[in-house]
Amino acid sequence: MPIMTKTLADRLNEVVDRDPRSANRISQDADLGRNFIRSIVVERKDPSIGKLETLLKQFEEKDKFYILTGHEMTEDDLKFLRLLSGLSPEARRNAAQLFRSLLATEGA
Known part of the structure; x- marks a missing residue:
């Protein structure tokens, strides 16, 4: 089964929408290329575990938890x-x- 399911991609998109940075900026800040998030959210490509881990470092813990599990945390x-x-x-x-x-x- 692919790492990225539609649900996980949608949760990533929600977190990116809440972030003051653009998806391109977040991707670049993670050194993953400017269209990395777009490739996941729009094109539904499955990232490697390493790249997903690198991307998640750009977000707060509560957002990481939400992206991975779908559970909101305070x-x-x-x-x-x-x-x-x-x-x-x-x-x-x-x-x-x-x-x-x-x-x-x-x-x-």
């Missing part, structure tokens, strides 16, 4: 994930259990 969400990633596996399991308990009591 800065608070990202801070929370960074906190969790610093925990040991056992502490993460305990934290997950705590959050499941909180959700259960919130929904009751």
Whole structure:
């Protein structure tokens, strides 16, 4: 299956539209040639993993996450994930259990 699905290309286009820079400028800033984003969004070409990684470095973390997963993240969400990633596996399991308990009591 190709790396770039229509959905991912559409999400990339949304992020580019929100960016104050033009698609050509972002492509050039990533040293990928001025029409790189156009080739993905308009021509639906599949970039290599390396080039996609290079392009994503041009965006904020929340935008990278959205492009790759389709899930919107706030800065608070990202801070929370960074906190969790610093925990040991056992502490993460305990934290997950705590959050499941909180959700259960919130929904009751």
